[in-house]
Amino acid sequence: MNKIIEVRSLSKTFDNKKALKEISLEIAHSGITALLGPSGSGKSTLLRHLSGLVFSDHREGTEVRVMGELVQSHGKAAPQVRRCRARAGYIFQQFNLVNRLSVLTNVLIGALSSTAKWRTLTGCFTQEQRQQAMAALERVGMAAFADQRVSTLSGGQQQRVAIARSLMQQASIIFADEPIASLDPESARTVMELLKDINEREGIPVVVTLHQVDYALKYCQQLVALREGEVFYQGAAADITEQALTALYTKAPTSDP
Ligand code: ADP
């Protein structure tokens, strides 16, 4: 069976700073995987590489595969990178919806590939696409808000609309970068429950960065922990020890005097 994620020898340098240091990892589990680690450890950078939004340092032997498809190799886009991008649902801390458009239109945008000119197309969706978008909104409990502007919604509601957009996109995997970091605890629980339910019922694997360890341990079966650009732990969430978690968030001793 294909692995969900395969990363081989991935490095990313920004202005002489190494954000990812030759990391390799595999995720074989199609459940929910949490990416953990202190702020600045490279979680968002790794997630962007998985979705083919950014490319690694130019190195022989570097490879990123998602759902068995090559996304990039030695710092260059694979030929199928567009298709990979179109099949990856992306959920962000700040929701990234279009505030002045309706909830329904934001979901319909998921039907267009990342290259589409949605500004001119928003009036041109088919009846069938509208029905699919309404079904996606039903799925996340937001159908009653279809005609409202996004700007009138709470953060938790906006995140549910972003999840509906991924469903409309027929995403084969969902990447979520700190999806609950801006939410109150109740909305955070609702969003995590929804991701869990979609993972279980639709079978869409989810990779989610979280800075709250307790949410990761509650909702995620697999963990990948990064520390200073290196893989600190990868494996079952149930197997990580208290000591490892403490060490993860403790600054590494430096050799500087
Ligand atoms: P995390 O998501 O774990 O907080 P990031 O992946 O955002 O960490 O960042 C990892 C490191 O890379 C940090 O030191 C950050 O400052 C740096 N970094 C990330 N993106 C950029 C960028 N576009 N330009 C320069 N430095 C960046």
Ligand code: MG
């Ligand atoms: Mg981040």
